[in-house]
Amino acid sequence: MNLDDFGDLIQRPDGSVRRGAEERRERTGLAPSALGRLDELAEWLSAAQSEVPVRPISRPKLVLFAGDHGVADLDVSARPAGSAGELVRAHLDGESPAAILARQHGVPTRIVDMSLDCERAGLPAEVTDLRVRHSSGRVDLEDALTLHETEQAVRAGMALADEEADSGTDLVVLGDLSVGGTTIAGILIAALCGTDASVVTGRGGAHIDDLAWMRKCAAIRDGLRRARPAMGDQVELLSAVGGADFAATTGFLLQCSVRRTPVILDGVVSAACALVAHRAAFRAPDWWLAGHASGEPAQLKALDRMGLDPLLDHGVTVGAGAGALLALPLVRSAAELAAQLPVREPESDASTAAGAAEILEAT
Structure with missing residues (x-):
């Protein structure tokens, strides 16, 4: 038995999923440091699960x-x-x-x-x-x-x-x-x-x-x-x-x-x-x-x-x-917060342009 073989079997949690979790967190409207280390825990779990938003811990x-x-x-x-x-x-x-x-x-x-x-x-x-x-x-x-x-x-x-x-x-x-x-x-x-x-x-x-x-x-x-x-x-x-x-x-x-x-x-x-x-x-x-x-x-x-x-x-x-x-x-609290906090969906380019047109027309 050679435990070094595990070096090729183990992959890191999904980095792209973690970035997705970070982006979702940014859209909650909370200040970046408001939840402290809970944000880090939720993003870690999300990457481990390969899911955004993270699934609450149930088992x-x-x-x-x-x-x-x-x-x-x-x-x-x-x-x-x-x-x-x-x-x-x-x-x-x-x-x-x-x-x-x-x-x-x-x-x-x-x-x-x-x-x-x-x-x-x-x-x-x-x-x-x-x-x-x-x-x-x-x-x-x-x-x-x-x-x-x-x-x-x-x-x-x-x-x-x-x-x-x-x-x-x-x-x-x-x-x-x-x-x-x-x-x-x-x-x-x-x-x-x-x-x-x-x-x-x-x-x-x-x-x-x-x-x-x-x-x-x-x-x-x-x-x-x-x-x-x-x-x-x-x-x-x-x-x-x-x-x-x-x-x-x-x-x-x-x-x-x-x-x-x-x-x-x-x-x-x-x-x-x-x-x-x-x-x-x-x-x-x-x-x-x-x-x-x-x-x-x-x-x-x-x-x-x-x-x-x-x-x-x-x-x-x-x-x-x-x-x-x-x-x-x-x-568990970190996962629940990340899963349940509402996020603000980004405005589309069309709605942004329409809003700008309304402002110009009003002036």
């Missing part, structure tokens, strides 16, 4: 890739290693912040088990079972996955993107349910941005203490040593220091871009996967929005590298797509 979907990571054994997270399954159950029980927001905004959720460290029989039937293995390897000592497992996970993510596109999903809200995931994200982003471990090490969604932060920084440093020899190939990189959920998310993002399905990214995990996908296909980020700034330093570095400006900055760190869900009403 969004929250997609969460779930997995445990062996690096959590190093106590780099406030949550115990192997407990991502509990996050899955909390979301399905409607008790997590993301579940409450998804319910509030009427957004259905799809949770995908890629590498949870629990028995399959203990998971609700609503979970999509594409598990590659129990947990991912401890990346400071060993590869996260075999190459075969990595390719399997990438292809699973691609197939899910096709399923969502074929079912009519018109906007994906992307998130993760993982333990140890922010550490993996830090390794990938530090490797791809060429920076040191301390620069990308944050406190995670559960706000770890200073000792845990130092352990996390050391784990990212050790993971970086293993990541650098694999920098020439994205699949090898994901195999060495990624994980099944990261590989699946990367494949999902790439195939969403192929299928012209726009995506709102959540926190540092989705940003890391997006950065890997961006390395394979430089046009892919044109199909993504950064939902919010989570405060994780690695996320900000990744978004800056891809040229993505977060829509919101409220310091939300709970993950599971919560920050991206908060950005969804903004995107």
Whole structure:
């Protein structure tokens, strides 16, 4: 598998349609800056849909890739290693912040088990079972996955993107349910941005203490040593220091871009996967929005590298797509305004000439 092949498959959103959306906006009579960034969002959506006026968002979907990571054994997270399954159950029980927001905004959720460290029989039937293995390897000592497992996970993510596109999903809200995931994200982003471990090490969604932060920084440093020899190939990189959920998310993002399905990214995990996908296909980020700034330093570095400006900055760190869900009403509002604001049709040459003749006759 060579992810670089996506570079030829992914095209940018239609530039001529975007110009048409801009021209339509100019005919509303509103001042050019009256709607601020909402205009930019509406024009982006219009180009993604290849339609003017833009269609309102009617079938969004929250997609969460779930997995445990062996690096959590190093106590780099406030949550115990192997407990991502509990996050899955909390979301399905409607008790997590993301579940409450998804319910509030009427957004259905799809949770995908890629590498949870629990028995399959203990998971609700609503979970999509594409598990590659129990947990991912401890990346400071060993590869996260075999190459075969990595390719399997990438292809699973691609197939899910096709399923969502074929079912009519018109906007994906992307998130993760993982333990140890922010550490993996830090390794990938530090490797791809060429920076040191301390620069990308944050406190995670559960706000770890200073000792845990130092352990996390050391784990990212050790993971970086293993990541650098694999920098020439994205699949090898994901195999060495990624994980099944990261590989699946990367494949999902790439195939969403192929299928012209726009995506709102959540926190540092989705940003890391997006950065890997961006390395394979430089046009892919044109199909993504950064939902919010989570405060994780690695996320900000990744978004800056891809040229993505977060829509919101409220310091939300709970993950599971919560920050991206908060950005969804903004995107929906932009589409509704662009679709419903009345426009002034330009006067024809004949009517303009007739008006001028009447003025001359009156004088």
